[in-house]
Amino acid sequence: MFAHPKFERSRANKSLVEIIKDLEGVTFHDLYEHYPDFNINVKAEKKLLQEHDVIIWHHPFYWYSCPPLMKQWMDVVLEFGWAYGPQASALQTKKCFNVITTGGTREVYCPTGTNKYSISEFLRPFEQTAKLCGMEYLPPFTVMGTHNIGDLEIEKHTLQYKKLIGFLLKNQTFGTVNTCEFLNDTPGLNKEIDK
Amino acid sequence: MSGSFLFEAIVFLAGAIICVPIAKKLGLSSVLGYLLAGILIGPYILGFVGDEGQDILHFAEFGVVMMLFLIGLEIEPKNFWQMRKTIVGMGGAQVLGTMLLSFLLFYTIGFDWKVSLIISMAVALSSTAITLQTIKENGLMNTTYGASSFSILLFQDIIVIFMLAIIPLLTDIEQTAVADDPSDHTYLLENLPLGFQALAIVLSVVLVVLAGRYIFVPMLRLVAKTRLRELLSASALLIVMALAYLMELVGLSPALGAFLGGVVLATSEFKHELESNLEPFKGLLLGLFFMAVGASINFIVIRDNPFMVSGLVVGVIVLKAVILFLVAVTFKLKADQRLLLTIGLAQIGEFAFVLLSFAFQLNILNRMELDTMLVVTALTMTLTPILGIINERLILPNVGTKKAENRSVDHIAKTHKVILVGFGHFGSTIGRFLRSYGIEATILDNDSNRVDLLRKMGFEVYYGDASRMDLLESAGIAKAKILISAIDNPDTVIHLTKMVKEKYPNLKLMVRAKNRYDAYELLNTGIENVYRESLDTSVKMAGDVLHHLGFRRYTIHRQAQKFIQYDEEGLRKLAEKPNKTRDEYIFRVTEMIKEQEKQLEEDLKRGIIEYDNQWDNEQMRAAHKQDKDN
Numbered sequence: 051m052f053a054h055p056k057f058e059r060s061r062a063n064k065s066l067v068e069i070i071k072d073l074e075g076v077t078f079h080d081l082y083e084h085y086p087d088f089n090i091n092v093k094a095e096k097k098l099l100q101e102h103d104v105i106i107w108h109h110p111f112y113w114y115s116c117p118p119l120m121k122q123w124m125d126v127v128l129e130f131g132w133a134y135g136p137q138a139s140a141l142q143t144k145k146c147f148n149v150i151t152t153g154g155t156r157e158v159y160c161p162t163g164t165n166k167y168s169i170s171e172f173l174r175p176f177e178q179t180a181k182l183c184g185m186e187y188l189p190p191f192t193v194m195g196t197h198n199i200g201d202l203e204i205e206k207h208t209l210q211y212k213k214l215i216g217f218l219l220k221n222q223t224f225g226t227v228n229t230c231e232f233l234n235d236t237p238g239l240n241k242e243i244d245k
Numbered sequence: 246m247s248g249s250f251l252f253e254a255i256v257f258l259a260g261a262i263i264c265v266p267i268a269k270k271l272g273l274s275s276v277l278g279y280l281l282a283g284i285l286i287g288p289y290i291l292g293f294v295g296d297e298g299q300d301i302l303h304f305a306e307f308g309v310v311m312m313l314f315l316i317g318l319e320i321e322p323k324n325f326w327q328m329r330k331t332i333v334g335m336g337g338a339q340v341l342g343t344m345l346l347s348f349l350l351f352y353t354i355g356f357d358w359k360v361s362l363i364i365s366m367a368v369a370l371s372s373t374a375i376t377l378q379t380i381k382e383n384g385l386m387n388t389t390y391g392a393s394s395f396s397i398l399l400f401q402d403i404i405v406i407f408m409l410a411i412i413p414l415l416t417d418i419e420q421t422a423v424a425d426d427p428s429d430h431t432y433l434l435e436n437l438p439l440g441f442q443a444l445a446i447v448l449s450v451v452l453v454v455l456a457g458r459y460i461f462v463p464m465l466r467l468v469a470k471t472r473l474r475e476l477l478s479a480s481a482l483l484i485v486m487a488l489a490y491l492m493e494l495v496g497l498s499p500a501l502g503a504f505l506g507g508v509v510l511a512t513s514e515f516k517h518e519l520e521s522n523l524e525p526f527k528g529l530l531l532g533l534f535f536m537a538v539g540a541s542i543n544f545i546v547i548r549d550n551p552f553m554v555s556g557l558v559v560g561v562i563v564l565k566a567v568i569l570f571l572v573a574v575t576f577k578l579k580a581d582q583r584l585l586l587t588i589g590l591a592q593i594g595e596f597a598f599v600l601l602s603f604a605f606q607l608n609i610l611n612r613m614e615l616d617t618m619l620v621v622t623a624l625t626m627t628l629t630p631i632l633g634i635i636n637e638r639l640i641l642p643n644v645g646t647k648k649a650e651n652r653s654v655d656h657i658a659k660t661h662k663v664i665l666v667g668f669g670h671f672g673s674t675i676g677r678f679l680r681s682y683g684i685e686a687t688i689l690d691n692d693s694n695r696v697d698l699l700r701k702m703g704f705e706v707y708y709g710d711a712s713r714m715d716l717l718e719s720a721g722i723a724k725a726k727i728l729i730s731a732i733d734n735p736d737t738v739i740h741l742t743k744m745v746k747e748k749y750p751n752l753k754l755m756v757r758a759k760n761r762y763d764a765y766e767l768l769n770t771g772i773e774n775v776y777r778e779s780l781d782t783s784v785k786m787a788g789d790v791l792h793h794l795g796f797r798r799y800t801i802h803r804q805a806q807k808f809i810q811y812d813e814e815g816l817r818k819l820a821e822k823p824n825k826t827r828d829e830y831i832f833r834v835t836e837m838i839k840e841q842e843k844q845l846e847e848d849l850k851r852g853i854i855e856y857d858n859q860w861d862n863e864q865m866r867a868a869h870k871q872d873k874d875n
């Protein structure tokens with residue numbers, strides 16, 4: 051699930067999307083391109099969710115959250131009785147996480163930084179949404195400081211991302227996920243890329 | 246002082262034109278104005294009209310027939326069926342109660358029992374013309390009072406047939422020879438056995454229903470295709486007259502036949518067209534009728550027996566009012582509705598003229614009794630509108646349930662009315678979308694083939710030329726909230742909107758415009774909501790083109806909306822200055838386009854629209870760099 055109102059202007063996101071969107075087993079779903087008028091086709095969206103095992107919420111981090119269309123998507127697609135509620139089981143056991151790009155660097159998202167709270171704290175609503183729907187919520191994959199990030203840095207993140215998707219596609223473990231703040235930090239993703 | 250036909254016509258018309266506006270200005274009903282005009286021109290004051298008043302009365306009774314046809318048009322068959330209990334219940338109680346009481350009254354004051362019976366019959370009947378005209382004028386047709394009055398009057402219309410049948414039986418045997426004489430009251434079936442008469446009556450009702458569906462409607466369609474307006478008026482008159490004639494032939498009340506015909510045609514697409522065509526005829530004839538009533542008041546009788554006449558008038562009104570009040574209580578009408586009904590129907594009606602004259606011809610009544618009762622009838626007819634005003638001004642405000650009554654859900658639903666004019670490709674889209682919200686617009690279109698087709702598909706479409714105010718009025722423009730003009734022809738649109746705006750300045754007008762030029766003209770006439778058919782769709786198409794060229798759809802969507810906004814603003818700016826000369830106008834247009842071009846060029850230079858740069862711009866980047874360097 052990709053939501054970026056100004057995708058054409060984003061280097062980092064373009065790079066991330068390019069590398070994974072044509073992989074076999076991956077469906078790249080561009081919300082702003084599908085629903086420019088916010089008129090989401092709920093039925094089609096539900097079908098898409100049911101056909102996949104891993105749901106990625108990929109978006110830039112606008113005002114510590116997602117762009118409005120993604121919130122709209124959550125509001126209308128994740129219905130009571132289907133996504134959550136006593137009888138709901140549509141999303142049970144699926145994996146879910148956020149892929150986000152932020153303008154600010156990792157350093158500003160801490161108690162002493164200008165943004166005061168950490169990324170995972172800001173992502174609490176997403177985490178709880180996923181959990182309420184019975185999904186396994188993984189730590190986020192982040193590309194931070196995009197305002198001043200170098201092409202090489204982006205390249206590094208892109209390769210990490212490709213690797214991550216590869217692991218998920220094969221359903222392999224890539225280190226102790228839950229102890230890391232970001233998926234970027236898992237040892238499995240960093241082995242060869244640093245070279 | 247009777248003269249030529251032209252002179253008489255001038256007297257009546259002038260009387261109406263002088264008296265009715267004065268009555269209206271004083272806040273009285275037009276009925277009263279007509280009645281006073283009649284008294285004024287009648288034999289006892291100005292003396293313009295003499296004995297021919299009676300003949301005019303008979304002629305003008307056709308106005309009542311027309312009125313019932315028009316009322317029938319507004320009542321759909323299924324509603325009519327729902328009213329059957331009120332008609333028989335309230336009507337029956339009123340007629341029987343009044344007859345019984347007035348029979349006792351007249352018998353005890355010394356009239357012969359036959360005379361008493363005839364008079365009680367006459368007294369039981371109220372005036373359809375006066376009551377319904379007043380109800381319609383006050384817009385009370387949809388209230389309980391309106392419906393109850395109507396039910397009672399309808400029952401009276403039916404019962405009068407039996408009364409006319411019974412009267413000959415009251416004559417002595419040697420007098421029947423005279424009874425056979427009056428030719429205007431003999432009818433085709435008179436000499437048939439009773440069973441056959443009943444059968445003929447049933448058959449004629451069936452005939453009216455069938456004729457309505459299989460003769461009148463196809464005929465109207467045919468006529469509509471000629472697009473000659475006067476032919477439609479002619480057809481409307483023909484229908485009413487044919488119905489009245491048929492009813493007279495079998496001995497039914499012509500008004501009743503016309504009413505039935507109206508009900509049959511109520512579901513046809515020509516409902517509004519028939520209404521607006523007959524309305525002026527009905528109005529004139531009814532006016533004439535009221536004037537004739539006024540003119541026929543015999544003041545000599547009043548002068549000779551002032552106490553007896555006034556006693557009878559008061560007695561009759563009180564008696565009728567008491568019965569009506571009891572009926573209203575029995576049928577659980579609210580206090581204010583009860584009062585309205587009590588006073589509204591407390592007069593002797595126009596049928597009394599027929600019944601009493603008939604009985605006079607059969608020698609049951611003598612000259613004196615006839616004249617007295619005719620005067621009493623005319624006076625009660627004149628007095629009830631006055632009593633109605635007293636009730637409305639002095640009594641009702643203290644009863645206080647009137648406002649609550651008006652707030653019923655039904656009332657609100659009826660005032661949220663939308664009229665959609667023009668049901669071509671543009672209008673039909675509007676109609677369909679509104680319908681998806683449960684809003685059923687009243688649709689007017691002047692293509693009879695299309696009207697026919699759409700009706701088959703379940704739309705409520707009426708045939709008619711919307712540039713006629715009377716048609717719009719019968720479609721309910723006075724009560725409408727919004728009028729949508731979806732007409733193709735710009736000239737018609739301008740004409741329609743100007744006309745409507747003048748007469749109904751508070752009605753919201755939403756108007757389709759062909760292009761910029763029409764939009765300017767509409768904006769300059771003060772229409773706020775102008776919709777150019779060439780704007781949204783072309784921008785949408787351009788957006789899709791851009792999408793196929795590889796641009797992001799959300800960005801295009803935002804840009805398109807911004808573009809439409811530019812364009813609308815520009816349109817209004819240009820329209821502000823009325824275009825005197827063509828050159829100046831063209832100059833301004835080119836200027837405008839240049840300006841727009843400049844703005845768009847700027848957008849292009851930036852690569853993206855200005856207002857969406859919040860999350861990605863150079864200043865933001867620079868600020869972050871500074872942060873980092875520090």
